Amino acid sequence: xxxxxxxxxxxxxxxxxxxxxxxxxxxxxxxxxxxxxxxxxxxxxxxxxxxxxxxxxxxxxxxxxxxxxxxxxxxxxxxxxxxxxxxxxxxxxxxxxxxxxxxxxxxxxxxxxxxxxxxxxxxxxxxxxxxxxxxxxxxxxxxxxxxxxxxxxxxxxxxxxxxxxxxxxxxxxxxxxxxxxxxxxxxxxxxxxxxxxxxxxxxxxxxxxxxxxxxxxxxxxxxxxxxxxxxxxxxxxxxxxxxxxxxxxxxxxxxxxxx
Numbered sequence: 495x496x497x498x499x500x501x502x503x504x505x506x507x508x509x510x511x512x513x514x515x516x517x518x519x520x521x522x523x524x525x526x527x528x529x530x531x532x533x534x535x536x537x538x539x540x541x542x543x544x545x546x547x548x549x550x551x552x553x554x555x556x557x558x559x560x561x562x563x564x565x566x567x568x569x570x571x572x573x574x575x576x577x578x579x580x581x582x583x584x585x586x587x588x589x590x591x592x593x594x595x596x597x598x599x600x601x602x603x604x605x606x607x608x609x610x611x612x613x614x615x616x617x618x619x620x621x622x623x624x625x626x627x628x629x630x631x632x633x634x635x636x637x638x639x640x641x642x643x644x645x646x647x648x649x650x651x652x653x654x655x656x657x658x659x660x661x662x663x664x665x666x667x668x669x670x671x672x673x674x675x676x677x678x679x680x681x682x683x684x685x686x687x688x689x690x691x692x693x694x695x696x697x698x699x700x701x702x703x704x705x706x707x708x709x710x711x712x713x714x715x716x717x718x719x720x721x722x723x724x725x726x727x728x729x730x731x732x733x734x735x736x737x738x739x740x741x742x743x744x745x746x747x748x749x750x751x752x753x
Contacts, residue, residue: 499712499746507711512549519549522572529576532709534595536588537573538565541721542713543706546573546594574667583689584666586658589723602701604694606724607661607686613725614662620645620653625662625685633684635668654683659723664689703728704741704752712751715744 508514512528519525525546529535532544539545552566562570576594577584583600585593587607595603615625627643628634634642640650657663665681699722706721707713719728733750736742745751 497746497748499749499751503712503745503751510711511544512551515551517549518551519546519569519572522569522575525549525569525572525576526579529582529594530596533599533705534593534709535576537592537594540591541717542710543588543593543721544709546576577667583664585661585664587661587722587724589720590655590659599702599705600690601694602697602705603661604686604690605697606699606702606722606726607690608693609726610657610660610724611662611686614657614660620649621657624650624653624657624683628663628683628685628688633666633682633688636681636683639683660725662686699724699726699728700732700736700741703732704736707742707750708752712745712749715748715750718750 509517510532512519519528528544528546528549534543535546536543537546539548547566547569550566550569550572552569554564555567555570556563573592573594576582577592581597583595583597585595585600585603587593587603611625614621616622624639624643627639631638631642636650639645640647643650645653654663654665658665662685664684664686666684668680668682702722703718707718715733718733719730722728733742737744737750740753742750743753
């Protein structure tokens with residue numbers, strides 16, 4: 495059974511993760527500083543990892559409608575805008591949900607993403623075919639891939655989803671002109687080795703978990719295994735090893751924090 499962690503850790507988390515309305519983000523530049531400080535941000539609140547939209551403390555765009563309408567009234571574009579800044583990576587390694595990470599954190603994930611890319615490259619089926627096509631054609635817009643691979647939207651989605659969840663492929667949002675007027679939102683897909691051509695000299699799942707606990711300040715231990723969707727899992731043995739090595743501590747039963 496979990497016991498409550500020390501009150502000072504909760505207070506530190508409330509301040510660092512901007513859970514206190516007095517610390518609400520006021521601008522996209524403020525949000526960029528928040529990302530630089532924490533290292534990683536989810537879009538909406540779904541676990542102990544810091545959330546961009548939760549830190550905005552804004553009423554929903556359209557209350558009671560659900561889905562996108564629950565996003566912050568005026569700050570909803572900030573996630574998109576941050577993802578287009580230099581040194582920011584928009585990954586789907588959080589169980590398929592988008593996670594913004596700094597370059598330093600992306601480099602910690604690099605060996606994991608490369609291992610997943612190599613594993614998928616050696617496979618068969620549509621995911622491997624998509625990877626081979628990207629290797630030849632380079633980063634490609636979704637519309638082009640559907641034409642070149644002769645897939646419909648559902649077929650491309652089935653091929654890309656497992657690759658994005660493990661970081662083998664990265665999807666980057668783009669704005670394109672509409673057919674008649676206005677614009678449409680789409681994506682460009684790239685292999686991990688196209689996003690980060692030079693391998694990182696360091697990084698591992700252990701390093702990434704420590705960075706994630708630091709981002710959260712204090713987190714339920716039971717959550718850690720679900721934070722990242724790599725083939726290698728952050729299981730109890732990995733967490734015990736980090737505690738034994740002094741990289742993490744248990745401030746109370748069932749909770750993790752940095753030393």
